Amino acid sequence: MASVREVLHILLNFIQTVSIWDILDILIVAYLIYRIITVVRKTSSASVIKGIILLLAVMWLSSLLNLNVINYLLGQTMKLGVLVLIVLFQPELRRFLEQMGSSNFRMVFARKVKIGYMEACISNTVAACMEMSRKRMGALIVFEREIALVDHIKTGTKLDAILTAELLKSIFFPKAPLHDGAVIVRDGRISAAACMLPMSSNINISRDLGMRHRSGIGMSEVSDAVVVIVSEETGSISVAIDGMLKRHLAHETFEKLLRNELLAEESRPDTRTKLRNRFKVKK
Numbered sequence: 581m582a583s584v585r586e587v588l589h590i591l592l593n594f595i596q597t598v599s600i601w602d603i604l605d606i607l608i609v610a611y612l613i614y615r616i617i618t619v620v621r622k623t624s625s626a627s628v629i630k631g632i633i634l635l636l637a638v639m640w641l642s643s644l645l646n647l648n649v650i651n652y653l654l655g656q657t658m659k660l661g662v663l664v665l666i667v668l669f670q671p672e673l674r675r676f677l678e679q680m681g682s683s684n685f686r687m688v689f690a691r692k693v694k695i696g697y698m699e700a701c702i703s704n705t706v707a708a709c710m711e712m713s714r715k716r717m718g719a720l721i722v723f724e725r726e727i728a729l730v731d732h733i734k735t736g737t738k739l740d741a742i743l744t745a746e747l748l749k750s751i752f753f754p755k756a757p758l759h760d761g762a763v764i765v766r767d768g769r770i771s772a773a774a775c776m777l778p779m780s781s782n783i784n785i786s787r788d789l790g791m792r793h794r795s796g797i798g799m800s801e802v803s804d805a806v807v808v809i810v811s812e813e814t815g816s817i818s819v820a821i822d823g824m825l826k827r828h829l830a831h832e833t834f835e836k837l838l839r840n841e842l843l844a845e846e847s848r849p850d851t852r853t854k855l856r857n858r859f860k861v862k863k
């Protein structure tokens with residue numbers, strides 16, 4: 581009983597020493613660790629991280645067992661390794677900083693598009709895609725979300741135009757100068773056209789899918805963008821999110837999916853999660 585009282589006493593003393601700054605400190609570190617884990621999970625860097633953990637474990641064991649030479653060599657390797665890691669993880673680090681920057685920026689300035697404006701953008705996209713699908717016109721449309729797609733926008737021709745069905749159809753008209761590549765939509769406006777997207781390196785993607793679909797999936801793997809793909813060959817409409825492709829979408833499902841993914845998330849979180857779970861990867 582006395583020991584319980586002692587523990588409680590120590591605990592109470594400890595709590596009294598914790599300031600609001602300590603809590604803030606812990607929260608910031610926890611958030612940073614969370615963001616790092618999310619970036620690592622989305623990339624192939626997970627195996628490298630496992631390797632580093634193994635190396636650290638061997639180092640710890642070697643110091644425990646007094647294996648001085650191994651410990652010294654591993655210590656030196658680790659020092660050099662920091663530089664190697666920065667070079668190796670340059671894209672991941674960059675994406676991480678980009679994610680931090682873009683989401684914080686948006687949080688601070690509350691860059692939320694008016695729902696009505698976004699609804700018009702979705703209706704116009706659906707109308708254009710349905711017609712392009714009927715006419716077998718290929719299209720690739722990327723909707724930027726939290727992660728800024730600055731580098732991808734730079735690869736294309738800047739437009740910054742209101743998204744209308746007519747504009748989308750004229751961009752993707754086969755003989756139009758900007759039909760090759762992707763349109764990137766930011767906050768309901770066409771930011772750029774003829775943009776180059778990164779190819780997916782997923783070897784499990786169905787062989788009947790060509791470059792348009794692979795680059796659409798690739799874009800959704802490296803960002804949180806919603807990518808709409810209209811096949812030139814079959815006219816089928818697909819949507820790529822988080823590296824997963826939902827294929828052969830009918831009018832209603834397509835519109836519902838876009839609305840759930842692109843309209844203010846806080847207004848319909850449950851529906852969005854439900855929809856994500858309902859769709860299976862069809863590759």
Ligand SMILES: Nc1ncnc2c1ncn2[C@@H]1O[C@H](COP(=O)(O)OP(=O)(O)OP(=O)(O)O)[C@@H](O)[C@H]1O
Nearest residue numbers: 718760761762776777790791792793795811812813
């Ligand atoms: N990296 C890329 N970024 C953006 N667009 C691309 C990229 N690679 C290919 N495309 C687009 O895809 C078109 C070629 O599509 P391809 O026929 O190989 O793909 P697909 O997935 O079979 O599509 P479809 O069913 O429409 O034929 C190109 O003309 C170009 O517009």
